[in-house]
Amino acid sequence: MSATQRLIEFVAGTAPSDKRTREPICKLLADGADAGVTLDVAAATQHGLGEGATLLHLAARRGNWETVQTLLQDAHIPWNSVDAAGVSAGEAALRAGHADVYEQLVDAGVRAEFVLAALGQRVVEDGELVIEGTAATLHAAGEAGAAGGGGESGGDDAGDDQADAGDAAEARAVANAQYLTRKLTFSEGRLLDSDGNAVMMGWEAPLMELHAKTIAPTAGLDVLNVGFGLGIMDTYLQALSPASHTIIEAHPDVYQKMLADGWDKKPGVRILFGRWQDVVDQLETYDGVFFDTFGEYYDELKEFHQILPNHLRETGVYSFFNGLAGTNQFFHDVSCRMADLDLAEIGMRTEFVEVEVDSLGDDVWRDTKRAYWSLPIYRLPIVRFDL
């Protein structure tokens, strides 16, 4: 029997309480076992897994953390591996009732992402940690090797790391710039770009109402909204009678629509037309800030968080559209924890309020390139200074 086959059988035979599984696994790896193997359909089915399941899925399903950890750390299987149906190892653990392994996998994902972010190795593919809309998020990154997942964090020297980080930032800026040149179509409850991406959709209205009340709990406040879209958030904000209401919007079609609809004449409204990155020096300080752009990535959200303390008053409230990895619970949980930790690092405390989302159904996504949300619970972030 090959070393790879012996490795599969060993992992399949582990139980949650087994101790010292690392040593035999490492020995099989040293014997040439291929940890990157995917199970054949018969083996996957036999173990209650789907087509294209990896050894990590098998270990997660068996519920032995030492085995999972060894596969992540010693065999370098990416933490965000998915099977042919997009099911992650985290979901495999949860489906088999191993909530403890699920939580540890979330922690492992967060750690891996932080290492990769520090090295500038997150690859901008369609769909990695997208804030809203364009793609399927982290699980697409899994297919891109080191992109957003997995262990290969060593090896580059510092010079290469800096170059990688620069390239990634540039590629992200290009992605946003491309979106800003696409023609947009407005229709009832929908804003689509010429590529079929759903930029904003009416199903989010109840969430926007909650976001608006979160950042503007009383009348007479100074508020800032980044990203106008369909103007749903801004309509709710207007109804809450802010003293001043600043809106940043970068897309020319959206800006023209704002003018046509008279937004520049509404009480207290000040429109800053341009990418938020280019108009920051025109910002003041605010009691409430909301961020919801499109065609940007987690790194842009994080960049915005870096400047946030300069523009949020001490008692102010900040929130953002939490569409991070909104089609996969496991990747969403990793993303939320990353955002929480990143905000804590700049002195901000985040509370996530859980809001039930009705099942959206296929009709909502009709004629769109991709559904960007499918989870039953929306975790609305309320962010304040940790005073």
Ligand SMILES: C[S@@+](CC[C@H](N)C(=O)[O-])C[C@H]1O[C@@H](n2cnc3c(N)ncnc32)[C@H](O)[C@@H]1O
């Ligand atoms: C998802 S929509 C916002 C939806 C809005 N919250 C609502 O309630 O309708 C995102 C908006 O951000 C704009 N946008 C994208 N990139 C931007 C950037 N870098 N700076 C400012 N606005 C941007 C888009 O043109 C789009 O109008």
